Amino acid sequence: MRAAAQSQRTEHTFRLDDPEARPPATLDDVSWLVGSWVGEAFGATFEEVWNPPSAGSMVGLFKLLDGDEVAFYELLLLVEEAGSLSLKVKHFNPDFSAWEEKTDYVDFRFVRAEANAIHFSGISFYRIDDDEMHGYIAMRTGDEVREEKLVYRRR
Numbered sequence: 001m002r003a004a005a006q007s008q009r010t011e012h013t014f015r016l017d018d019p020e021a022r023p024p025a026t027l028d029d030v031s032w033l034v035g036s037w038v039g040e041a042f043g044a045t046f047e048e049v050w051n052p053p054s055a056g057s058m059v060g061l062f063k064l065l066d067g068d069e070v071a072f073y074e075l076l077l078l079v080e081e082a083g084s085l086s087l088k089v090k091h092f093n094p095d096f097s098a099w100e101e102k103t104d105y106v107d108f109r110f111v112r113a114e115a116n117a118i119h120f121s122g123i124s125f126y127r128i129d130d131d132e133m134h135g136y137i138a139m140r141t142g143d144e145v146r147e148e149k150l151v152y153r154r155r
Helices: 027-033
Strands: 006-008 014-016 035-041 044-050 057-066 069-081 084-092 106-114 117-120 123-129 132-141 144-154
Touching: 014 106, 027 057, 027 069, 027 084, 027 117, 027 123, 044 069, 084 117
Parallel strands: none
Antiparallel strands: 006 014, 035 044, 035 144, 044 057, 057 069, 069 084, 084 106, 106 117, 117 123, 123 132, 132 144
């Protein structure tokens, strides 16, 4: 299998130059995400939980809090497919109405794994130690792409 060509997207994130040329990966490469996390992002606080791998997938839940109110939710699915990984995300408003159409979701394809980092196209997770990690996501507004940082602490 040829190596997938990658480009740097932002300071801490990457993308696959050819989304169909996916490098090999398994859920073992991301199992350190498992657990309950809290942190800061987007000027607010969040909670995120990842279940252990089973049946070729891991499920996660994300809740962004604006004070005592929910700003939005995400349902996260890490799945083994095509010999690689995909991180699939579906967003929900506080009333649980979906941002995406019924059958749609955002798909972050695996780019590469390092000893203490995992990179998907447009989102990266860096393990600082067993109880802290930093996430970075490339956010697009029109033609502008900026990076948002998420600071995670194990609960």
